[in-house]
Amino acid sequence: MGPAEIRQRLADGENVFGTMAFEFNTSGLSALAAEAGAAFVLYDMEHTGWSIESIRAQMGWSMASDITRLVRVPSSRYEDIARALDVGAQGIMVPMVESAEQAAHIAASMTYPPQGKRGAAFGIAHDQFTGGAPADKMSHANDTRLCICQIETVAGVEAVEEIAAVPGVDVLWVGQFDLTLSMGIPAAFDNPRFPEALERVAAAAKANGKIAGAMCLSVEDGRLWLERGFSMIAYWGDLWIYKAALQLALEALKA
Numbered sequence: 067m068g069p070a071e072i073r074q075r076l077a078d079g080e081n082v083f084g085t086m087a088f089e090f091n092t093s094g095l096s097a098l099a100a101e102a103g104a105a106f107v108l109y110d111m112e113h114t115g116w117s118i119e120s121i122r123a124q125m126g127w128s129m130a131s132d133i134t135r136l137v138r139v140p141s142s143r144y145e146d147i148a149r150a151l152d153v154g155a156q157g158i159m160v161p162m163v164e165s166a167e168q169a170a171h172i173a174a175s176m177t178y179p180p181q182g183k184r185g186a187a188f189g190i191a192h193d194q195f196t197g198g199a200p201a202d203k204m205s206h207a208n209d210t211r212l213c214i215c216q217i218e219t220v221a222g223v224e225a226v227e228e229i230a231a232v233p234g235v236d237v238l239w240v241g242q243f244d245l246t247l248s249m250g251i252p253a254a255f256d257n258p259r260f261p262e263a264l265e266r267v268a269a270a271a272k273a274n275g276k277i278a279g280a281m282c283l284s285v286e287d288g289r290l291w292l293e294r295g296f297s298m299i300a301y302w303g304d305l306w307i308y309k310a311a312l313q314l315a316l317e318a319l320k321a
Contacts (some may be wrong), residue, residue: 067105069134070210072298073236076277081297082106083288084134086281088114090307096128096135106134108300111287112161113151117182119151125154129194136212138198140158142168142262147175148184153191157212159239166228171235173213178204204280212236214279218244223263230274238265238271239279263293268295 072082084106085099099107109116109124121137128135138159146194147158160172174182184207188200192207213234217226218241230238242255242260250258271278272295276277279298282288283306301307 067132067134067206068210069212071213072105073210073277074221076297078276079297081299084108084136084298084300086110088303088305091116091120091124092310093096093123093127095304096124096131096133097225100131104133104301105293106136106140106157107302108136108159109155110130112135112138112140114253121150121155122153124265125191130152134212136214138214138216140159142172144175146169146182147172151153151176151184151192151207152187155192156210156234157214159214159237161216162219162220162242162244163217163229164223165225166232168210169215169229169235169275172215173232176213177208177234181208189238212318213217214239216244217240217267220241220245221248225268226267226270227273230270230303236277237277237279238267238296240267240296242280264294264296271295 082105086108087095088110095232096107109121111121125135134156135154136157136159137150137155139150142160150158158176163169174213175315176184177181178184178186188203189195189197193203214237215229215235216239217223220318226238245263246252246254246260247257249257268278277298278296280291280296282291283302291299
């Protein structure tokens, strides 16, 4: 499943599920996720020690699987965004987006001219070293990439309507831990101010034909996100999934 199919399924009112990767930089990760039914893997560069070389390897391995390759870059710098795309990412998540101007810069950095400012290089990793007309490749890339802006600060929530209106932005993704930190209620997800902020993000996405997304921490948590109008859901991250499954089995054996 590619980003265009994900976008179409979301536009048709379907929910799309994937997972995040923080720890297991292995060649089989994408294949395992695809076999499990994930539509995407979101590889994290913000909170890990993964370099662009690590991401390049993951993108190469992922190309053999029917799964969409997404990367969270550490910042909104053009260099971070463009390099992740050039090594094969089909979509980019940028943390701490707080204004329409920042969102417009992110969307432009992901998009080839004349709509954007992405630098051109072809016959390399992102197009699987193939030949072909650059104009066709640029048009295809522009039409299919996913631009994911994280709303995870009070300033981001206050500007979410303007961010959602930016052409080229596809997904508004809530970072729940950072958002509660910014609100002064660390991890207090039961505080009434938190669901109020989520309602505002979901409403802004819906009003502008965009998608609301988030990472869930459990099946029950995922159902709550769906009920709130979030339709692109990452089920937890690799290390926590592994730990939870191992702990559950070991406790059962010890009992």
